[in-house]
Amino acid sequence: MPVKIASWNVNSLNVRLPHVIEWLDAEKPDILALQETKLPDDRFPADHFSELGYEVLYSGQKTYNGVAILARTHYEIRNPLTDIPGLDDPQRRILAADIGNLRILNLYVVNGQEVGSDKFAYKMHWLDKVTDYVRSDVGVYDYYVILGDFNIAPADEDVHDPDMWRDKILCSVQERSALENIKSLGFKDTFRLFEQPDNSFSWWDYRAAGFRRNLGLRIDLLLANTALAKRCTRAWIDRTPRGWDRPSDHAPVIGEFDLDNAMDVQAR
Numbered sequence: 001m002p003v004k005i006a007s008w009n010v011n012s013l014n015v016r017l018p019h020v021i022e023w024l025d026a027e028k029p030d031i032l033a034l035q036e037t038k039l040p041d042d043r044f045p046a047d048h049f050s051e052l053g054y055e056v057l058y059s060g061q062k063t064y065n066g067v068a069i070l071a072r073t074h075y076e077i078r079n080p081l082t083d084i085p086g087l088d089d090p091q092r093r094i095l096a097a098d099i100g101n102l103r104i105l106n107l108y109v110v111n112g113q114e115v116g117s118d119k120f121a122y123k124m125h126w127l128d129k130v131t132d133y134v135r136s137d138v139g140v141y142d143y144y145v146i147l148g149d150f151n152i153a154p155a156d157e158d159v160h161d162p163d164m165w166r167d168k169i170l171c172s173v174q175e176r177s178a179l180e181n182i183k184s185l186g187f188k189d190t191f192r193l194f195e196q197p198d199n200s201f202s203w204w205d206y207r208a209a210g211f212r213r214n215l216g217l218r219i220d221l222l223l224a225n226t227a228l229a230k231r232c233t234r235a236w237i238d239r240t241p242r243g244w245d246r247p248s249d250h251a252p253v254i255g256e257f258d259l260d261n262a263m264d265v266q267a268r
Helices: 013-027 046-051 118-140 173-183
Strands: 003-009 031-035 054-059 067-072 077-081 094-099 102-108 143-149 187-189 220-225 232-237 253-257
Touching: 003 013, 003 102, 003 143, 003 220, 013 031, 013 046, 031 102, 031 143, 046 054, 054 077, 054 094, 067 094, 067 102, 102 118, 118 143, 118 173, 173 187, 220 232, 220 253
Parallel strands: 003 031, 102 143
Antiparallel strands: 003 253, 031 067, 054 067, 077 094, 094 102, 143 220, 187 220, 232 253
């Protein structure tokens, strides 16, 4: 069986825990990165995931942000990191760890609110520091994946109405350039390694029947370094949970990698 790696912005784990449990039980990913858990660490529902056979690592705060990594318990999570050099940021948006021979970097990228705003400047600074960290880190590992809610639509094909969104937040030239800077360090957008349906999105606004009308953006990404990308056999977006009652506004994104057969992910 291939190794299945997924990412999902759950927009409150307190609200969406039943959804996550149902999805884990159905899809059985080997690794799942979560964003916007919106829970302090002392309220993280680790026991629920342990019962499903997952070890967990989490970094949270009350009401906002929060990231977590789940891995099947036969994989050991090692060398956790919650803060990167040069970025003094109390917001819990970054979580990295080693799982077997994989380095996992889970990101909940700053939204930025509006191009030219103070929050946009914060986003660009944040992305610069993350890029610096990846540049210093990526050469240490055979396999490296950066995944999460990037709050950037990589190209016009990832936007339901490119003209309406042109130069707006999530779609600006500056944000796309920052994403390309990360990819230029040797990463591939796994979703685009394969032929995909037109109008494939991972986020839909709750307003204006955004999901029903498919007025979405693809802002949840799974980037793999060159060696890992060569082992990617499939990548897709699972729209199903977005149609459930009280859903997150994001859908899970998933990639499968031919690692088990070569025993590249070491079980403990």
